[in-house]
Amino acid sequence: MQHEPGVRRYRALFVSDLHLGTKACQAEAFLDFLRCHDASCIYLIGDIVDFWDVRRGAIWPRSHNDIVQAFLNKMRNGTRIVLIPGSHDQGLRDYCGFYLSGVEIVRDCIHETAAGQLMLVTHGDEFDGVVRHGRWLAYLG
Numbered sequence: 001m002q003h004e005p006g007v008r009r010y011r012a013l014f015v016s017d018l019h020l021g022t023k024a025c026q027a028e029a030f031l032d033f034l035r036c037h038d039a040s041c042i043y044l045i046g047d048i049v050d051f052w053d054v055r056r057g058a059i060w061p062r063s064h065n066d067i068v069q070a071f072l073n074k075m076r077n078g079t080r081i082v083l084i085p086g087s088h089d090q091g092l093r094d095y096c097g098f099y100l101s102g103v104e105i106v107r108d109c110i111h112e113t114a115a116g117q118l119m120l121v122t123h124g125d126e127f128d129g130v131v132r133h134g135r136w137l138a139y140l141g
Contacts, residue, residue, distance in 0.1 A: 009038050011114055016045035016123065019088065020064045025050075027063035034070045042071070042079055043111070044103075046086020046123030075102050084108060086123035 019025045075081050081103045085092040096107045108122035 007036060007038050011039060012041045012043060012111060013037060013039040014043045014045060014121070015048075016086070017047045018044075018067070019047055019050040020067060021058040021060055022050045023059060025064065027061065027067055031063060031066055031070065034067070034074075038074065039079060041111075042074065042081050043109075043121050044071075044081065044083045045121060046084055046125060047088040048083065048086075050088045051091060052088045071103075072101070080104070082106060082109060082121075084121060084123055087125035090125075 015030075018027075018030060020027070071081055083092065083100075083103050083105045084107065085096070085105070092105055093107065095105045098105055108120060111119045111121050113119065
């Protein structure tokens with residue numbers, strides 16, 4: 001695999017809480033980040049698409065689509081993409097164990113560092129009492 005000059009290469013990148021579909025998404029800044037960084041594996045750790053806000057009337061500017069396309073391009077170039085759903089994209093948990101256009105969807109996973117240490121990769125919303133037991137309160141907030 002050939003790498004573009006000026007692109008920093010890593011074993012893994014960990015990305016969470018993009019909130020695509022909302023005004024709060026910092027899409028242009030993230031696109032700049034993706035242009036300058038690459039990895040063998042990219043973990044998308046929850047709230048990548050904000051389905052809570054999408055139900056209220058999504059916005060989906062070109063920059064949000066460009067992020068999706070950037071991930072797909074990285075996949076075509078050999079990057080493994082792992083999606084771990086969070087609270088705002090929890091509906092994707094129904095698809096854990098499946099691949100969606102090549103994106104691996106899992107509830108959580110283990111990442112092994114270059115030093116051989118094992119890390120649990122999870123969004124963590126399952127440990128949030130408000131999200132688990134008072135979802136109405138989480139929606140209100």
